[in-house]
Amino acid sequence: MSAEAPTYEELQRRALAAAAPRGRAAGTAIVCDRLVRIFTTAGVEVQALQGLELTVAQGDLVGLVGASGSGKSTLLNILAGLDVPTAGTASVGGYDLLEMSARDRLRYRREAVGFVWQQTARNLLPFLTAAQNIALPMQLKGNGRGAAKRHAVRTAELLEALGIAELADRRPAALSGGQQQRVAIAVAMANNPAVLLADEPTGELDSETGSAVFEAFRTVNRELGATVVIVTHDPMVAGEVRRTVAMRDGRTSTEVLRRVVTDEHGTESVSEREYVMLDRTGRVQLPPKFLEALGMEHRVAVDLAPDHIELRPDTHAASEHL
Numbered sequence: 001m002s003a004e005a006p007t008y009e010e011l012q013r014r015a016l017a018a019a020a021p022r023g024r025a026a027g028t029a030i031v032c033d034r035l036v037r038i039f040t041t042a043g044v045e046v047q048a049l050q051g052l053e054l055t056v057a058q059g060d061l062v063g064l065v066g067a068s069g070s071g072k073s074t075l076l077n078i079l080a081g082l083d084v085p086t087a088g089t090a091s092v093g094g095y096d097l098l099e100m101s102a103r104d105r106l107r108y109r110r111e112a113v114g115f116v117w118q119q120t121a122r123n124l125l126p127f128l129t130a131a132q133n134i135a136l137p138m139q140l141k142g143n144g145r146g147a148a149k150r151h152a153v154r155t156a157e158l159l160e161a162l163g164i165a166e167l168a169d170r171r172p173a174a175l176s177g178g179q180q181q182r183v184a185i186a187v188a189m190a191n192n193p194a195v196l197l198a199d200e201p202t203g204e205l206d207s208e209t210g211s212a213v214f215e216a217f218r219t220v221n222r223e224l225g226a227t228v229v230i231v232t233h234d235p236m237v238a239g240e241v242r243r244t245v246a247m248r249d250g251r252t253s254t255e256v257l258r259r260v261v262t263d264e265h266g267t268e269s270v271s272e273r274e275y276v277m278l279d280r281t282g283r284v285q286l287p288p289k290f291l292e293a294l295g296m297e298h299r300v301a302v303d304l305a306p307d308h309i310e311l312r313p314d315t316h317a318a319s320e321h322l
């Protein structure tokens with residue numbers, strides 16, 4: 001190793017510092033640190049979240065993917081303020097989700113987060129028009145001086161931004177599934193929440209309608225500055241967000257980041273790179289396909305190179321039995 005190369009301890013120190021919780025850092029919308037959620041049913045414990053770590057920057061658009069049972073809905077319900085974690089820390093828009101009083105929790109759900117569910121019917125009140133549905137969260141928040149005018153202006157702004165102005169006076173039954181979801185996004189955005197959460201919002205829609213709804217999420221992210229987290233099985237959604245976080249066994253395991261690159265001819269293309277998550281203690285979850293390809297299990301040899309870390313199959317295993 002050359003004299004300039006950092007030592008293993010130095011690299012580990014830097015890695016831990018980089019993975020330290022960034023809760024108080026400006027520009028962070030969501031911070032989850034060692035989040036645990038244990039459900040007990042009939043005496044049997046299920047660890048739905050097992051020390052999950054996740055940081056989402058303000059203004060980010062994140063897709064959350066993972067096999068059934070990996071803990072996506074559990075995480076979303078906690079972030080939505082509908083469920084409370086067993087241990088760990090979680091904060092959204094400056095609210096501490098473990099320490100909130102019942103009153104703060106109600107305010108949090110009304111003002112700090114917006115939610116769009118998969119079931120289109122669950123998002124809207126059937127007896128109100130699209131415009132009335134959008135105005136309702138603002139009315140629940142408060143009706144001070146000039147409120148009616150402000151609510152009407154915000155409602156018109158949201159209808160316009162989401163391209164549904166002509167649907168303002170229709171009730172949900174007179175809207176298609178995709179139109180209902182776009183109204184639902186406007187409802188969720190009514191009080192300008194710090195974070196917009198969505199659980200399979202395109203799950204009940206055909207692919208064309210689904211992409212129009214996804215475009216609406218992109219619009220509120222880009223034009224209204226909303227931080228958006230979408231749980232999805234839809235490859236179109238997962239493949240088109242800036243950041244896709246994959247969950248495995250109640251933890252975030254891998255992450256794909258995408259950015260637009262321009263070549264020397266000025267042609268733009270999307271470049272994507274997969275990362276594994278490094279937790280505060282230096283633990284990583286390696287992709288199973290890599291481990292299987294090299295027959296790695298139980299123990300691996302680890303070496304420090306000047307600018308990376310090498311992992312190799314344990315070749316000493318056979319010669320150990322002398």
Ligand SMILES: Nc1ncnc2c1ncn2[C@@H]1O[C@H](COP(=O)(O)OP(=O)(O)OP(=O)(O)O)[C@@H](O)[C@H]1O
Pocket residue numbers: 039040041046047048066067068069070071072073074075
């Ligand atoms: N209320 C509950 N009581 C008991 N166990 C639960 C409860 N909610 C979730 N679980 C369990 O926690 C684990 C994670 O469930 P979760 O619904 O968060 O997964 P998911 O990734 O959202 O799955 P899917 O993609 O199927 O919706 C599962 O083993 C599930 O059975």
